[in-house]
Amino acid sequence: MSRHPDRRGLLIIFEGIDGTGKSTQVRLLSEALRGAGCEVVTTFEPTDGPFGKKIRALFSNRASLTREEELALFMDDRRWHVNELIVPALAAGKIVVSDRYYFSTAAYQGAAGLDPERIIADNEAFAPVPDCVLLLEAPVKLGRRRIEESRLESPNDFEKEEGLQKVSAVFAAIKREYIHRIDASQSIEVVGQAVWALVSPLVAGRGRKGAPC
Numbered sequence: 533m534s535r536h537p538d539r540r541g542l543l544i545i546f547e548g549i550d551g552t553g554k555s556t557q558v559r560l561l562s563e564a565l566r567g568a569g570c571e572v573v574t575t576f577e578p579t580d581g582p583f584g585k586k587i588r589a590l591f592s593n594r595a596s597l598t599r600e601e602e603l604a605l606f607m608d609d610r611r612w613h614v615n616e617l618i619v620p621a622l623a624a625g626k627i628v629v630s631d632r633y634y635f636s637t638a639a640y641q642g643a644a645g646l647d648p649e650r651i652i653a654d655n656e657a658f659a660p661v662p663d664c665v666l667l668l669e670a671p672v673k674l675g676r677r678r679i680e681e682s683r684l685e686s687p688n689d690f691e692k693e694e695g696l697q698k699v700s701a702v703f704a705a706i707k708r709e710y711i712h713r714i715d716a717s718q719s720i721e722v723v724g725q726a727v728w729a730l731v732s733p734l735v736a737g738r739g740r741k742g743a744p745c
């Protein structure tokens with residue numbers, strides 16, 4: 533699905549490997565947009581819908597699925613997300629901020645051996661193309677350290693170092709004019725400023741009366 537003309541909202545996506553600080557930046561950007569008077573829907577993938585729940589249940593035992601079965605689950609979850617949440621929110625003129633979208637499928641399932649460009653094309657057949665993707669980039673080792681420190685747990689099957697090197701390389705190879713790369717090894721504040729510098733021109737003039745959004 534392209535950026536069709538009757539779409540009134542904005543779709544903003546955070547992507548990157550695990551431990552790059554996506555969820556923190558999703559929260560900070562959502563708060564800043566709300567503060568600017570925008571109506572914001574904050575969301576994430578895998579979702580907490582029926583397929584997302586299945587995916588989470590499989591996290592610690594990824595080997596039980598073939599890569600095609602795994603891809604099918606992420607695609608089902610995305611269809612659910614698009615139909616139930618993203619398309620209605622965009623049609624209502626809201627700003628959707630999501631922690632992950634189909635570039636994660638391209639990068640993670642691509643790293644598992646599937647064709648990333650094919651995955652993107654299959655998603656764009658039904659999923660709205662985002663207005664802005666903020667790709668948070670940081671060394672795999674830094675991401676792992678952050679996961680271990682913040683969650684006090686060992687990384688799950690998606691988060692093993694060798695796999696993440698490949699995921700990171702696929703993310704780096706995806707080029708689109710709306711994908712912006714941000715050095716996520718910087719402080720939360722500096723990354724947040726870089727995000728706002730990219731997003732604020734997109735939202736200018738969209739807010740409720742009198743608001744700068």
Ligand code: TYD
Nearest residue numbers: 550577578606632633636637640641690691
């Ligand atoms: P993650 O954002 O880490 O969820 P949480 O913060 O709740 O643990 O996502 C879980 C994992 O799922 C992550 O390692 C990346 C993986 N993933 C895919 O492999 N393909 C996809 O399409 C998506 C959305 C996620």
